Structures are given as C-alpha cells and as structure tokens.
Amino acid sequence: MKRWYMVTVVGKDRPGIVAGLTEALYRGGANLGEASMARLGGNFTIMLMVQIDAEANELERLMAPLARELALRVHVDAIEGRLHEHLEPNVRIAVYGADRPGIVAQVTEALAGAGLNILDLESDVAGTEAEPIYIMTIDGYARDGVGVLEAALAPIRAGGIEVRLTPIDTLVG
Amino acid sequence: MAVLEVLHYPDARLKQVSAPVTEFAADLRRLLADLEATMRAYPGCVGLAAPQVGRFQRIAIVDVSSRPGVRHNGRLVLVNPQVLERGGEVVGREGCLSVPDYTGNVARAGHIRLRAQDATGGYREYGCVDYEARAVQHELDHLDGLLFLDRLVSRRDLFRRKVYK
C-alpha cells in the first residue's frame, strides 16, 4: 500500500543535491508531493513529501548511497499527509527591524494570541555583521480577522520593529 | 442560460490564442449569458473568459461588484478588449477556475484603461483600478493563452509596496 512520508534532508550546500535525491526516489518508484527547499546558512535543507509502497527503512535505504556520497543527513517520518489540503491565507505579514534576541518569539506570540495560524514563514538575517537586520514574511490565516492582529501588534511596533499587515483577498477568475 | 463545463489545465487548449469576434448576433448573446451563468455558479468567482469554457473567441466577463470596498464599473462585458494604457504595479494573490487547488502571487498593473466592444459591437472605454484592474488583466491573459501560473512572482517581491494612485 502506498503511503506518505516526510523526508527531511540537511547537508552542506553543493550542486546536485536535489537532482541526485529526486533521481534516487524516482528510480525507487516514489512519487513526490509538496516540498520546501532552501539554502540556509550555507546548508541545503529539504522538506519533501514522498509517497511510496514501502516501509520507512526501505525508503531510507533508497537514499542511503546518495546520502553517503554527498554527506547528507536524511530523516524519514511516516505522516498522515495528503495532497490537496491547502489552506488559503487571508493575511500577509512583513516584519523587519534591527536583529536582537526574541523578535520572532515576540511577534509570533502576539500573532498567535490574536488568532493567527501561520501557513508559511520565511525569514532572513541581512545587513552587516555589526548591524544585522532581521526580515520575515508570513502568510497566515487570521481566524478573528486582520483588525485583531493590528491591535495585538501595537506593543511590538512600539519596540521599534516594523510590521506591515496586508489583507489577502484572493482573486478567482 | 446554461452552466458550461470549465476546462482545467493541463488541457492544452487553455494555452492557445483566441480569435477576434466578428459577428455580433444571437450566438454571441447566448454565449455571454452562458458565461455569466457559469461564473455565477462558482461563489467568489469574479471573472470568466470564453476560452475557459472551450470557446476560443476574444470574450470575457468581469464583475467585482460583490467585493466589499472595491471600486468597479459594474458588470463588464468585454468583447475584443484592448488595453490602451497601464500603470503602477501591485502584487496580489490569484487563483483560477481553470487551475484548481492552487493560488499564487502575481504582479499586475494597478490601473488600466481599456477599450472593448459590447454585445452589440459598440465600442466602450473603461478605467479600472486595483482589484477590478487585476480581474480584467487575469481574464485578458486567458484570451492570449496565458495563465496566472505564467506570471507568478517570488515571495521576496511581496515586500514591494503598493505604488498605484
């Protein structure tokens, strides 16, 4: 029986990781689902939904030669996942400010308390080593509306963090 | 009026360029009524182009009047539409009846002027802004075989501020 796994891969970034991994999975009879892949701090990271008629350890074996060759750490979890489970975001949140400990915790705690479910978060540290800036974008679903989020962010803004909320009204045509 | 079947990508016909309308007769009025019925059959849908229902003619309808707080021209019937002017750039999220279960961010002009014929062949001009301008550009793309998937922008582009007005 085919089932879904979440495959997590971390390794030093180099050309050919995605090609090598997806080729090994294809040859092993696996289907690929949704994925998120990014270079983070010189590492390459992969979160990938894989569907295959095999046990977790067999799936791991499929990827083992490549993992050895490219020095990748691979982790496999059986998941309840399914495709076509997308949730539509209704708000986009852009945050930036001088980097300091606790920004993400403060912002996301305020947002969670105001009913935000984060669907997608991407963040980066830019600027210079002496004066780093933290930049984050979030797509989410505000259960109680965007106005409630605005109110919850007032103390964050007072602390010098720039936060911009934009309602998302998805056009269907 | 009939609710027509909507084509879904990867149907290759959605990628073809539609032909100009030359006859403004009963057939056209019937197709417009069917497009309207089909659009109304999908709650939240604000526009539909003829190629989405397998009729490869340069016809689209747009109606964003149900959206709260949106500037609009009412129900737009666009036959052989042509954009005369466009300006500004705004990133917004779009989905499509022809691309189920996916939405994405697309950059569009924030305001446009267009000329189109109506059901009887008469020429009309419209100024559209914001959400209505986005809807019109989305539908006009269908007439040229383009989907919003052809115009996706990266998440980094979301930092762009709205620059219309």
Ligand SMILES: [Zn+2]
């Ligand atoms: Zn469409």
